Amino acid sequence: MDTFSCFNTILLNSAKKCSKCPNAENKDVALIYDANYYLLLTSILQRGGLSDIPFGHTYQELLKKFSSQNLLCFILYLDGIGLCKSIKLKMWLLSTSIIELPPGLRYHRHNMPIVSIWIGHNDPNVRMWLGNRFRMLLNLKKQQVYVNPSTSFNIKYYGVIGDCPALKLILDFIGHTGYYCCFFCFTQGYNIPGRNKRQYPYEKPLNLRDSKTILELILDAPLPTSILIDYQHVTLLRHFRDTVTQISTLLIPALRKQVDYELKTQPFPHFFKRKMRGIEDFSYIKATELRNLLLCGFLPRFYYSILEIDRVARMALFICGIRLIHSHPTFAQRTSAIADELLTTFYRDHSKFFEHLQNFVLHSHAHYAEMFDLNGASF
Ligand SMILES: [Zn+2]
Ligand SMILES: [Zn+2]
Known part of the structure; x- marks a missing residue:
């Protein structure tokens, strides 16, 4: 478990707030729990139940591209959950779902190995929170994952799924109510005078955009096609x-x-x-x-x-x-x-x-x- 404050300094476990920042408060501290991902993953795989799933065009392309490998494809799943309304404490959870599990089992909590958990009053700085974890995921891709001595898999990262605030966070976007908010196109909204509600009238054609984010390090399918809402x-x-x-x-x-x-x-x-x-x-x-x-x-x-x-x-x-x-x-x-x-x-x-x-x-x-x-x- 790591403790972070003010997005700059890693605190020792005993410290309650950052000593380097004059304005630091206790509530700037966030707790991070990194799971033993490899252990969780292999224990799920040992339960068995993998099958061939017809998952659409992008998946078929991956199968073609890596036809000699025994693929295991993941979707990164980012979710933010309010823990306590009165003090605005929030938990962010990054886990992965395994595409090769049948749809009925794929999104069960116990089939989605956890990568990391962030608990804090502020939204996480994703590079700081997940930088190390993404390196771990990247390393996993370079090696084979062995379930038993005769069965191994090559890991691929298919895409990322989340609601609008979660995608905004992991894709480093300005804000899902701001200008150029869309992950897929350059649609521009306008504000209703006197109200804090941005509106996005329908326009055609929609321009697809290229994104540059922390995710590009590890994803095997191109952005933005690998973003799932x-x-x-x-x-x-x-x-x-x-x-x-x-x-x-x-x-x-x-x-x-x-x-x-x-x-x-x-x-x-x-x-x-x-x-x-x-x-x-x-x-x-x-x-x-x-x-x-x-x-x-x-x-x-x-x-x-x-x-x-x-x-x-x-x-x-x-x-x-x-x-x-x-x-x-x-x-x-x-x-x-x-x-x-x-x-x-x-x-x-x-x-x-x-x-x-x-x-x-x-x-x-x-x-x-x-x-x-x-x-x-x-x-
Ligand atoms: Zn500080
Ligand atoms: Zn759009």
Whole structure:
């Protein structure tokens, strides 16, 4: 475990704050826990269960490029979690998921070896936090990873996944609400006068940009194609939740109560892990509950008896677009093109039907179809 302060000095374990900086405070200290990555990784691999996964274009290219090797490909997963609201203590966790595990197992916590954990009041300086860890990951690539004397793997790093703040951190971007915020293109937003809300109107064509970041050291697929947007955070927990909240505040209270009751009492088959919640419980809602609402609950419950037809139709574009991106290629080769048309039409006219939600989170959806082609449905 290391202790860092003010992003300059490594403190000894006993020190409570930095002695070299006059303005240092106790809360500038962050704790870093580096895991024994190799040990975690080999113990996961010894459990077995690897299989060949059809993972989209980028993965096929890697297989071709390294056809003589026994590949094991990782996606770096960066996640920030609030630990305590009152003192703004936050944990950042860098772990890796193994692409060759089947999708149902790939994102289980115990199958994702941890690289490092940062706990502090400030967001980490990534170069300082992860510099050594990236060197360790790089070294791993230069050697074979042995699971037993007869089985070994060559490690490749496929890409990085996270929500917008996490990607911003690891990609060294200005800020996901600032100028040139997008990881993929040079879209430029504008501010709503008097409000701190940057909006990103739809524009076509989107220019893809080259990025230079700490990640380029180790990634085997080129940036920005190896950046994956975390759909659970961006689509479910952000855009869909914000939009439904806005729609619901426009309803009269009695109607809102009725919709909430219908959502909560909606029967589901037994294999649905979670039911739906009412909109009044949205602050505690889980991604899986939002997914059920998006895919199964919204359209039947908010149909035109409650909302005007134009707005429901817009939401239907969004819901169908996400459903296409989220499953097996329903329309074969044309799946991503159809999803893109639905999502970009929704994005283009968004400000006519919803207020101030044409933000970067919505803009990210303009890159979903391309991500689907490159990485398959499981991103
Ligand atoms: Zn200092
Ligand atoms: Zn963009």
